[in-house]
Amino acid sequence: MRVVICEDEILIAEHLKIIVESFGYEVVGIAHNKKDMMGLIKRTDPQIALVDIRMEGRYDGIEIGEEILLNYNFPLIYITAHSDNEIIQKALKTKPGGYIIKPFKAMDIYTAITIAVDNFSAAKNDNFILVKDGYKSVKLYNYEILFIKTDNNYVEIYTDKTMYIERTSLDNMLETINSEQFMKVHRSYAVNLDHVKELKSRELIIGRHLVPISRKYYKDFKEKFGLS
Numbered sequence: 077m078r079v080v081i082c083e084d085e086i087l088i089a090e091h092l093k094i095i096v097e098s099f100g101y102e103v104v105g106i107a108h109n110k111k112d113m114m115g116l117i118k119r120t121d122p123q124i125a126l127v128d129i130r131m132e133g134r135y136d137g138i139e140i141g142e143e144i145l146l147n148y149n150f151p152l153i154y155i156t157a158h159s160d161n162e163i164i165q166k167a168l169k170t171k172p173g174g175y176i177i178k179p180f181k182a183m184d185i186y187t188a189i190t191i192a193v194d195n196f197s198a199a200k201n202d203n204f205i206l207v208k209d210g211y212k213s214v215k216l217y218n219y220e221i222l223f224i225k226t227d228n229n230y231v232e233i234y235t236d237k238t239m240y241i242e243r244t245s246l247d248n249m250l251e252t253i254n255s256e257q258f259m260k261v262h263r264s265y266a267v268n269l270d271h272v273k274e275l276k277s278r279e280l281i282i283g284r285h286l287v288p289i290s291r292k293y294y295k296d297f298k299e300k301f302g303l304s
Contacts, residue, residue, distance in 0.1 A: 077103040077193070080122040082113040084131035088178075092126060092155075093265040095182045101189070104289055110136040114143060122150060124193060126185075128174070129156040129167060138163075141170030145285060146273055147236060149219060153188050153197040155180070163290055171270060197260060198199065207233060216240065218255050222282050224269040233268055261289040269301060 079101050083089035087107065093103045104120040107113035109131060117125070129137035136150060137154060144152050156171070156284035167175075173192025176184050203218040216233065226246040227231045232247075233240040242249065250258055250266055260266045265278060265287050274281040275298070280289055289297060 077122065077189075078104045078120060078122045079124050079126065079189075080113070080116055080120060081126045082107045082116075082131070082137065083126075083128045084108045085128075088128075091108065091186070095185050096189070098182065098289060099186050099189075100188070106152050110140055113140055117148065124150055124173075125152050125188060126155055127152060128190075129154050129163065130158060134165070135166070138166050138170060141167065141172060142273070145170045147273055153192050185246040203255060207242055209240065215279070218253060218257065218268070219270065221253075221258075221268050222271045222285065222286050222301070224249055224258075226264045232284065259293075259297060259300060260286075261293045263290065263292075265289075272301065275301070 079096050081089055081092050081096070081103060083092060083106070089106050089108065093106060096103050097235070103214060104122060105116040107116045113127070125140075127140050129135060129142050133274055137156075141152050141154070152170065153174045153176060154167055155174050155176045155178065157178040165219045174188040175195055176188050204215045205218070206213045207216045216235070221234045222234045222236060224246060225234070226272060228244060229245075231246055231249050232245055233242065244252075246260070246264070246266055250260065257269050258266055261280065267287055271282050272280050273283070275289070278289055278294075280287045
């Protein structure tokens with residue numbers, strides 16, 4: 077299990093490393109700010125991240141959580157000394173695998189990692205569709221899908237790495253996926269709400285893509301996305 081840690085207090089970061097390694101996990105790197113953490117993730121391909129919510133007086137931990145949710149596929153655990161409702165609500169939008177409250181004990185770390193990894197693995201294994209990739213069928217997990225676009229009698233299924241084409245309708249594909257995280261936002265588009273980064277005028281920012289949202293779905297989207 078490859079673990080990365082982001083904590084601006086050096087002594088706490090080193091203490092975390094010792095605890096994590098005592099349970100047989102491998103700490104592949106420690107960062108002390110957002111910039112270094114994102115570079116660390118790209119270099120080490122971790123399987124889980126422990127991230128302090130507040131560093132150097134800013135809530136950089138939540139911004140790291142947003143980046144992980146949008147661009148990577150591994151669980152995140154927040155470490156925090158702050159438990160007020162406003163911070164927790166912001167953090168919840170990044171879908172963390174758990175929280176560790178300071179001051180923590182070694183067993184708190186072990187329990188949080190074990191539960192986060194187990195839940196993440198279960199979610200990955202239970203929610204997928206089969207799509208054509210050349211002459212073979214492959215598993216495409218729901219969390220990998222950014223959005224779906226219909227094109228005549230076909231749908232284009234976009235991930236952050238590639239695009240698959242299936243001969244079906246948009247509505248039928250949504251029935252196949254069967255997840256509340258997917259929502260139709262236009263007669264030709266449906267999006268994975270977990271990957272929506274921003275609502276900009278009449279467009280949604282999803283990864284590097286802009287997806288149109290029509291007036292018909294605008295109000296329902298804002299409510300479901302927590303903007304109402």
